[in-house]
Amino acid sequence: MSQQLSLVKTSKISGIQVILMDRSPVNALSKSLREAVSQAFDEALSDGSIKGIVISSGKDLPFSAGADITEFSSPDKLEVSSKDNWFTVLSERLKSSSKPIVAAIQKYALGGGLELSLACDARVGVGSLRLGLPEVTIGVLPGGGGTQLLPRLIGIEAAISMICSGQPVNGQKALEMGLLDAYDADATDVVSYACKWLLHHISQGTLRKRRSDFRPKALDELSLTEMRKTIIKQSRGRQASVEAFDCVMKSTSLDLVEGFEFEWQSFLTLVSGEQSQAMRYVFFAERMASHVPGVPLVKDDGIATIGIVGGGTMGGGIAMSCVQQQLPVTLVEVNQNQIDHVAEIIRMNFQSSAKKGKFTQDQINRWQSMITYTTDVSDLHQADCIIEAVFENMAVKKEIFAKLDAIAKPGCILATNTSGLDINEIASVTSRPEHILGLHFFSPANIMKLLEVVNAKKTDQSILGKAISFAKRIKKIPVTVGVCPDFVGNRMLAKYLEQAIWMLSHGVSHHQVDAIVYAFGMPMGPFVMSDMVGLDLAVKRDPEGDSIVHALCAAGRNGLKGGAGFYDYKSNSRVPEDADKANQIIKSWVDKQKVVHSIDMSDEDIKERCLYALINEAVNILHEGIALRGSDVDVIYVYGYGWPPYYGGPMWYADQIGLKNVYECIKKFKAQDLKAGRDLWHISPLWQTLIDANKKLSTYQSR
Ligand code: 3H9
Numbered sequence: 081m082s083q084q085l086s087l088v089k090t091s092k093i094s095g096i097q098v099i100l101m102d103r104s105p106v107n108a109l110s111k112s113l114r115e116a117v118s119q120a121f122d123e124a125l126s127d128g129s130i131k132g133i134v135i136s137s138g139k140d141l142p143f144s145a146g147a148d149i150t151e152f153s154s155p156d157k158l159e160v161s162s163k164d165n166w167f168t169v170l171s172e173r174l175k176s177s178s179k180p181i182v183a184a185i186q187k188y189a190l191g192g193g194l195e196l197s198l199a200c201d202a203r204v205g206v207g208s209l210r211l212g213l214p215e216v217t218i219g220v221l222p223g224g225g226g227t228q229l230l231p232r233l234i235g236i237e238a239a240i241s242m243i244c245s246g247q248p249v250n251g252q253k254a255l256e257m258g259l260l261d262a263y264d265a266d267a268t269d270v271v272s273y274a275c276k277w278l279l280h281h282i283s284q285g286t287l288r289k290r291r292s293d294f295r296p297k298a299l300d301e302l303s304l305t306e307m308r309k310t311i312i313k314q315s316r317g318r319q320a321s322v323e324a325f326d327c328v329m330k331s332t333s334l335d336l337v338e339g340f341e342f343e344w345q346s347f348l349t350l351v352s353g354e355q356s357q358a359m360r361y362v363f364f365a366e367r368m369a370s371h372v373p374g375v376p377l378v379k380d381d382g383i384a385t386i387g388i389v390g391g392g393t394m395g396g397g398i399a400m401s402c403v404q405q406q407l408p409v410t411l412v413e414v415n416q417n418q419i420d421h422v423a424e425i426i427r428m429n430f431q432s433s434a435k436k437g438k439f440t441q442d443q444i445n446r447w448q449s450m451i452t453y454t455t456d457v458s459d460l461h462q463a464d465c466i467i468e469a470v471f472e473n474m475a476v477k478k479e480i481f482a483k484l485d486a487i488a489k490p491g492c493i494l495a496t497n498t499s500g501l502d503i504n505e506i507a508s509v510t511s512r513p514e515h516i517l518g519l520h521f522f523s524p525a526n527i528m529k530l531l532e533v534v535n536a537k538k539t540d541q542s543i544l545g546k547a548i549s550f551a552k553r554i555k556k557i558p559v560t561v562g563v564c565p566d567f568v569g570n571r572m573l574a575k576y577l578e579q580a581i582w583m584l585s586h587g588v589s590h591h592q593v594d595a596i597v598y599a600f601g602m603p604m605g606p607f608v609m610s611d612m613v614g615l616d617l618a619v620k621r622d623p624e625g626d627s628i629v630h631a632l633c634a635a636g637r638n639g640l641k642g643g644a645g646f647y648d649y650k651s652n653s654r655v656p657e658d659a660d661k662a663n664q665i666i667k668s669w670v671d672k673q674k675v676v677h678s679i680d681m682s683d684e685d686i687k688e689r690c691l692y693a694l695i696n697e698a699v700n701i702l703h704e705g706i707a708l709r710g711s712d713v714d715v716i717y718v719y720g721y722g723w724p725p726y727y728g729g730p731m732w733y734a735d736q737i738g739l740k741n742v743y744e745c746i747k748k749f750k751a752q753d754l755k756a757g758r759d760l761w762h763i764s765p766l767w768q769t770l771i772d773a774n775k776k777l778s779t780y781q782s783r
Contacts, residue, residue: 088116089138090123095131096275097124102138106145109192113148114166117196121170125177131282134274135200136184143183146191149218149360152351162337162344167192167224171199172337180287184274185260190248191215195224198233201287203260204274205251206267211259212248216320218363219356219726223347227327228339231296234258239296240328244311244321298332317601318726320350354736358728361778362718365711365729369559370548372708373783375541381549383493387463388412389480391422391453394497395469397525400426401554403447404526410452410459419453426451429526458487465493465550467519472621474501478509485510493543493550495519500566503536513538517547520567521556522720530720531556532567557719562706569716571706572697572730578760579693580606581628582753584666585673588681590646591658596686601724606690608656611645614638631669637662676757692746695730695777696761702782703766710780731777739777743767 089100099120101107109117117135124133137143147167152158162168174181183189183197185205190212197203205211213222213230221227222243231239234257242249255263267273281287299307308325315321327343334342350356370377386402388395391413399409413419430444452459457480460466466488468480477496484494494516496506507513518534531551535544544560551558561568580593594605604612615629616638632638632645639645640654646666647656681689698713707713714729727733734742743763750761770777 086116087113088120090120092130093271093275094279095129096278097127097130097133098271098275099124099133099135100138100271101135101144102141104141107137107141107143107193108145108148108150109196110148110151118166118170121173125179130179132179132278133181134184134271134278135181135196136271136274137186142187142193143185143189144191144193144196145188146193146195146215147224149363152220152356152360158348158351162340165223165340165344167195167199168340168344170196171225171229171340174199174201180278180282182274182278184270185209185211186270188212188248191222191226192224195222195226195229198226198229202262202278202281204262204270204277205254205260206264206270206273207251208265209251209254209263210248211251211254212246213243214246214248216244216315216318216324217246217359217725219318219320219353219359220350221320221324221327221343221347223344223351225336225340225343227324227343228331228334228336230259231328231331236296236299236328236332239331240307240311240325243324243328244315295332295335299329304329317724319353319355323350355726358732358736359725361711361728361732362714362725365709365715365778366557366719368709369557369712369715370552372535372544372548372560375548375560376545378542378545378549381546381553382491383407383464383546383550383553385410385463385465387460387466389457389460389466389468389484390470391418392469392471393425393523394521394525395467396422396426396429397523397527398467398469398497398521399451400429400447400526401521401556403450405554406450407554408450408452410454410463412454412457412460415455419455423448423451423453429524457483460484461487461489463488463492465495465547467495467497469497469521472498472501474505477501477506481506481516482509485512491515493517493547495547497521500570502565503534503563504538507536507538514540515543517544518563518567519547519551522569528720529555529557530569530716531558532569532716532720533558533560534563534567535560536563557715559712559715560708561712561716562704564701564704564706568698568701568707568713569720571701572694572713572717573721575693575697575760576690577606577610579689582758582760583681583686583689584628585670585675586679586681586756588686590666592683593686593690594656596683597690600687600691601727603722607646611639611647611649611656612654614641615645628666628669631665632662635661635665637665674757677755679752679756688745689749691730691733692742692749693760695734695742696746696763698730699766699777700762700764702777702780703764705782708782710777714778728778731780735776735778739767740771743771 087103089102091098103113124130159165181200183200183203186207188210189197194211213226215222238257251263254260262277311321311325323346327346330339330342386407386409388399388411391411399411402409433439434444466484470476496518499520503518507516517536517539520532522528522530533547548558590607594607597605615633618629619633637644640649643649646662648659701707710731714731717723717729718725723729753760
């Protein structure tokens with residue numbers, strides 16, 4: 081007989097009690113779901129006719145995405161001691177249970193979901209699976225016993241790798257490392273698979289009880305110190321990874337109950353800390369970015385085939401992203417040489433990921449065979465979405481769009497990957513501007529998650545909805561923006577680079593700026609980044625200009641790819657090294673500048689000038705309605721430019737400093753710069769409006 085509890089469904093199969101968690105969409109373990117699971121366990125334990133228990137998820141639902149993150153901001157939902165923490169209480173209760181309990185996992189078991197399964201005697205899974213403890217990615221650590229139970233199951237080193245990186249493993253890997261006891265990639269019915277497995281082991285008496293009664297082998301002192309140093313270096317300021325490491329280490333010296341308590345206190349400290357609050361904000365901001373008022377979100381974008389025009393770095397990367405999600409691509413290049421070149425680059429990129437163990441050779445072969453190359457644009461007549469990815473030249477793009485308009489089938493989405501040209505102008509050469517939009521991928525397009533979806537003046541909103549859904553399908557994070565030169569991310573970046581270069585004229589060195597920005601937490605400073613992108617790109621965009629970048633390029637220093645830019649680079653190295661030649665070029669360029677009044681800049685000024693230039697431009701962008709929300713800007717900066725997620729993004733960061741403080745500082749910089757002969761800060765009236773209303777940038781919505 082089947083019993084219906086609100087969030088849990090139970091049934092009995094051959095003496096096995098099956099408990100199915102049923103909370104859409106991801107089985108987040110909210111307080112109410114936890115209570116329902118507890119109640120179902122109690123009933124199963126007290127029923128004499130039950131031989132064993134299987135816990136799983138309702139049809140089509142994942143096992144669980146872990147604790148309900150929305151509850152982390154309500155202290156009443158979090159208990160003060162591990163003795164009251166549901167996860168660890170349950171873990172202890174299950175340990176003492178006389179009946180074997182198996183977690184039957186489909187789709188994914190993450191965070192508290194995986195911890196729930198670790199409390200069981202065994203774990204089995206079917207189909208494509210992800211198992212992981214991603215807590216550090218939202219600034220906390222596994223607080224449901226994971227740091228104590230996982231090392232006992234799979235060993236210290238493997239547990240550290242999973243917990244401190246937050247990266248999940250797939251089903252096969254989980255089986256090999258002992259995280260799963262049984263796995264069938266081809267099976268579809270996880271409950272019957274688990275029941276069969278459990279009944280077999282009960283009949284044979286071969287089920288081992290959970291291995292929680294021993295302590296994992298400790299690392300020797302030297303390895304421990306080295307490993308901790310590596311974690312500190314890799315985590316770059318993220319407290320949670322280091323705290324998680326320390327918790328895992330405690331599993332070698334504390335018994336389980338003491339270990340749970342140590343872990344829980346660390347969890348409580350982190351969850352109320354600034355880093356986790358910022359990272360949880362980013363988590364929800366990312367999801368909110370897909371919701372645009374007036375844009376219908378579609379489950380099925382109707383896109384089955386993709387056309388790409390241009391097989392440069394961007395076109396090749398976009399093709400890789402599409403085929404990895406089973407979307408066949410037809411790629412157009414100008415001649416056979418170019419086709420051979422792009423095919424080879426794609427092959428090499430896939431191979432290098434295969435060497436790192438990310439993909440199998442079979443997958444790569446299949447993906448490569450899904451790309452058809454051609455020199456004839458009319459071969460794209462069947463494509464459902466065509467992405468133009470040629471170099472940044474308006475005349476060339478217009479010519480291509482006129483051709484695409486002539487051959488594309490009705491309803492086809494026509495997208496340009498321009499990083500900043502006027503999409504309205506591009507659309508104007510076609511008879512169907514409502515089908516035209518921007519898909520601004522970031523380089524390398526097969527790796528970078530951010531995608532600016534550019535809503536042009538005449539773009540049909542249902543087409544925009546399809547483009548957002550397509551972006552998610554190819555595992556990108558879409559943020560919708562309006563048309564303006566450089567859109568959102570690069571427009572902000574231009575002001576940041578402008579400040580960085582301006583500071584050189586005031587006796588600040590490029591090394592100093594880069595070191596300060598890096599120490600703040602960005603992946604690299606503005607000058608290292610410029611070298612990486614290529615200085616010649618800026619010169620191509622503005623050949624008549626007269627900047628430090630032009631001076632360096634004139635001396636043959638185009639950036640990293642040529643081994644020389646603001647810095648020198650050894651062959652095959654990305655490590656910037658001090659370059660006398662560049663220093664001389666910079667010095668003579670600075671000497672030529674007509675700075676009427678030199679400004680004294682402290683390290684703090686340098687940091688603020690860089691960061692506030694970004695923030696100030698974002699406020700202009702929000703005021704113009706080019707970005708919809710402050711949180712969208714933050715998503716763009718975290719996922720497109722490496723802003724440290726524990727500072728939430730530029731808008732969240734400004735809120736923490738206090739908008740009035742940031743505003744006053746910007747006004748001070750503007751006054752200083754005006755006195756020195758330049759007007760670099762355009763200050764939007766939105767600043768004063770927000771300050772007067774005591775509002776925040778991170779929650780601001782422009783319409
Ligand atoms: C934890 O477990 C702590 C424990 O160790 C100890 C505690 C004591 N909570 O991403 P999607 C929502 S910490 C609440 O669009 P997908 C999400 O906001 C947790 N809500 O789908 C969205 O809502 P909306 C450790 C959650 O298929 C909807 O579900 N776990 C949670 O692309 C659909 O999500 C994690 O860090 C949650 N845990 O991806 C995993 N998860 O529709 C976090 C999702 O209103 N979650 N929602 O926008 C993920 O990584 C992805 O959401 C997941 C699904 C891979 C699960």
